[in-house]
Amino acid sequence: MLTLDRVTKTFRAGAFGGGSTTAVDRVSFSAAPGELVSLIGESGSGKSTIGRMVLGLTRASSGSLTLDGEQVRPGKDFYRRVQGVFQDPFSCYNPVFKADRVFALVRRAYHPGVPDQEWAGRVEKAVRDVRLDPGQVLGRYPHQLSGGQLQRLLIARALLLDLRFLVADEITSMLDASTRIDVLNLLAGLKERGLGVLYITHDLSLGTYLAERTVVLRGGRVVERGDTQKVFGNPLHPYTRTLLAAVPRLNQPWTSAEPVEACAYHEGGARDTDLYETEPDHFVACAGLPDCGRTSA
Amino acid sequence: MTLTVNDLRVHYRTLRGEVRALDGVGFDLADGEILGLAGESGCGKTTLGKSLIRLDGRMRHAGGTVTLDGEELPLSDDRAMNAYRFHRISLVPQYSMSALNPTRRIGRMIRELLASRGVSVDTGELHRRLALVGLEPGVLERYPIELSGGMKQRTVMVISTLLDPSVLIADEVTSALDVSNQQAVVGALRGLRDKGLVTSMIFVTHDLGLTSHIADSIMVMYAGKLAEKAPTKVLTTEPRHPYTRMLIGSLPQVGARYKDKPLSGIEGSPPSLLNPPAGCRFRDRCPLADSRCAEEPPVVEVAPRHSVACWKAA
Numbered sequence: 001m002l003t004l005d006r007v008t009k010t011f012r013a014g015a016f017g018g019g020s021t022t023a024v025d026r027v028s029f030s031a032a033p034g035e036l037v038s039l040i041g042e043s044g045s046g047k048s049t050i051g052r053m054v055l056g057l058t059r060a061s062s063g064s065l066t067l068d069g070e071q072v073r074p075g076k077d078f079y080r081r082v083q084g085v086f087q088d089p090f091s092c093y094n095p096v097f098k099a100d101r102v103f104a105l106v107r108r109a110y111h112p113g114v115p116d117q118e119w120a121g122r123v124e125k126a127v128r129d130v131r132l133d134p135g136q137v138l139g140r141y142p143h144q145l146s147g148g149q150l151q152r153l154l155i156a157r158a159l160l161l162d163l164r165f166l167v168a169d170e171i172t173s174m175l176d177a178s179t180r181i182d183v184l185n186l187l188a189g190l191k192e193r194g195l196g197v198l199y200i201t202h203d204l205s206l207g208t209y210l211a212e213r214t215v216v217l218r219g220g221r222v223v224e225r226g227d228t229q230k231v232f233g234n235p236l237h238p239y240t241r242t243l244l245a246a247v248p249r250l251n252q253p254w255t256s257a258e259p260v261e262a263c264a265y266h267e268g269g270a271r272d273t274d275l276y277e278t279e280p281d282h283f284v285a286c287a288g289l290p291d292c293g294r295t296s297a
Numbered sequence: 298m299t300l301t302v303n304d305l306r307v308h309y310r311t312l313r314g315e316v317r318a319l320d321g322v323g324f325d326l327a328d329g330e331i332l333g334l335a336g337e338s339g340c341g342k343t344t345l346g347k348s349l350i351r352l353d354g355r356m357r358h359a360g361g362t363v364t365l366d367g368e369e370l371p372l373s374d375d376r377a378m379n380a381y382r383f384h385r386i387s388l389v390p391q392y393s394m395s396a397l398n399p400t401r402r403i404g405r406m407i408r409e410l411l412a413s414r415g416v417s418v419d420t421g422e423l424h425r426r427l428a429l430v431g432l433e434p435g436v437l438e439r440y441p442i443e444l445s446g447g448m449k450q451r452t453v454m455v456i457s458t459l460l461d462p463s464v465l466i467a468d469e470v471t472s473a474l475d476v477s478n479q480q481a482v483v484g485a486l487r488g489l490r491d492k493g494l495v496t497s498m499i500f501v502t503h504d505l506g507l508t509s510h511i512a513d514s515i516m517v518m519y520a521g522k523l524a525e526k527a528p529t530k531v532l533t534t535e536p537r538h539p540y541t542r543m544l545i546g547s548l549p550q551v552g553a554r555y556k557d558k559p560l561s562g563i564e565g566s567p568p569s570l571l572n573p574p575a576g577c578r579f580r581d582r583c584p585l586a587d588s589r590c591a592e593e594p595p596v597v598e599v600a601p602r603h604s605v606a607c608w609k610a611a
Contacts, residue, residue, distance in 0.1 A: 185560075208551060210555050248509070254480060
């Protein structure tokens with residue numbers, strides 16, 4: 001179980017670190033084993049920063065990130081359980097080495113005692129688990145494999161560890177429509193095996209396709225989160241509606257978002273919390289309407 | 298017709314032989330038409346776009362002709378193409394981030410670029426065009442690093458169309474952008490066409506959903522050949538080629554759920570174009586394939602403006 005509690009990340013910016021930018025602002029959510037949580041937002045919403053903090057690549061400025069009750073502390077033991085896959089599969093491989101070298105690196109770091117034969121068996125199983133044919137992909141150089149194959153090999157590499165949680169940051173944005181679905185279905189399969197997945201994307205349709213729960217981010221803050229069906233079936237925040245309206249759909253003209261009549265957050269009587277729970281597992285932030293907070297004081 | 302492409306063949310020279318990336322593609326682009334070009338990676342869509350602008354050192358023009366406003370383009374003559382590039386046919390590249398010089402302010406870069414082409418800058422006109430794509434005149438004083446991805450993409454669009462080209466090729470211009478920026482960029486591209494700043498446009502992408510919002514007609518390519526071309530509405534609602542159908546079937550719609558109905562991708566991968574197999578190139582992945590598909594299907598016009606290369610489509 002991954003839990004984020006009021007996680008904030010501030011970067012120093014500007015000449016000589018004079019100014020500061022808050023990339024992630026008091027974000028809380030959790031992801032249980034066997035659950036896929038999608039983190040949706042535009043460029044600059046802080047979604048990748050959250051992914052990097054979960055992976056221990058960046059430290060949170062405040063708030064706590066825990067995995068199964070323990071603080072996220074990068075180290076060998078942590079990375080045995082938590083791994084990430086990123087957007088550009090081509091830049092994850094050294095072009096002068098064969099692609100399956102990523103497996104050899106895992107073996108050297110985590111499983112030095114495993115005999116050759118057994119290791120080959122494990123690699124083969126992991127490769128089959130990501131629905132690749134070992135004969136087709138092992139022993140090849142990165143340029144001989146497609147983006148989808150490379151991306152799946154990286155997931156296979158993570159499976160060689162005792163993986164409990166996977167952070168998938170825009171892993172399908174460089175793939176074709178049909179390969180994209182294969183990789184997504186693969187994530188769904190992992191989830192069914194009890195893995196927790198944090199799926200970071202800007203593509204709403206992909207997020208809703210897989211996720212049980214959704215977190216919508218804007219400018220580092222959560223604007224709406226909860227059960228995917230509830231968030232997108234009945235979006236309460238104007239930003240969620242705008243995002244939904246901007247998704248290109250086949251044979252349907254772009255529509256403008258329906259305006260929000262009342263701020264669900266203040267209507268509900270919330271005051272000091274960041275988000276208000278309008279129904280079980282459906283949280284929304286203040287809509288920021290002009291008369292917000294003044295009507296029902 | 299603004300552009301007529303006839304049986305165009307462009308091959309890549311490699312150490313192991315020639316890769317037939319574009320293997321006999323023909324189509325027309327009418328005045329004012331926006332043609333969407335869709336297909337998987339490696340189907341030849343980018344090669345097609347590039348061949349109309351500049352063949353790089355690895356590419357060889359192996360046959361076919363391209364006619365622009367009644368003149369045949371000298372594709373294999375890099376120097377002679379200079380008269381057409383930017384003036385008559387122009388390109389918006391996929392990664393505008395790397396198309397802008399990081400050490401120059403945008404305004405200075407545009408001045409230098411135009412000076413190199415012997416054209417002077419009309420500042421008023423430049424501001425008007427920036428406004429058309431939703432940019433402030435202030436961007437001219439900024440460095441590329443100070444602009445967001447969507448702004449850079451729109452800046453490059455303005456630069457590419459400064460000389461009012463007949464044909465603009467937009468190659469995957471939206472793939473690095475998020476949904477709301479995609480919408481803005483697509484809107485800006487349509488604006489350029491509607492205002493007559495470019496006559497016609499080829500919009501290359503692998504996102505069929507987005508293409509259907511901008512294109513008047515869509516051409517689907519597979520393994521270096523044309524699979525199907527039809528007006529947007531027809532192609533998205535009654536596709537005839539099995540590949541087009543599967544491509545549309547693999548698009549997740551908002552609200553589609555894995556739990557309810559898992560979508561399926563297309564099994565297998567396209568054939569190697571080094572020595573492509575004879576016959577229909579999609580037949581190994583096609584659920585309808587039979588013995589007849591060992592023979593290459595011709596491109597047949599099954600309905601007005603609707604062409605399909607499949608034995609099963611007729």
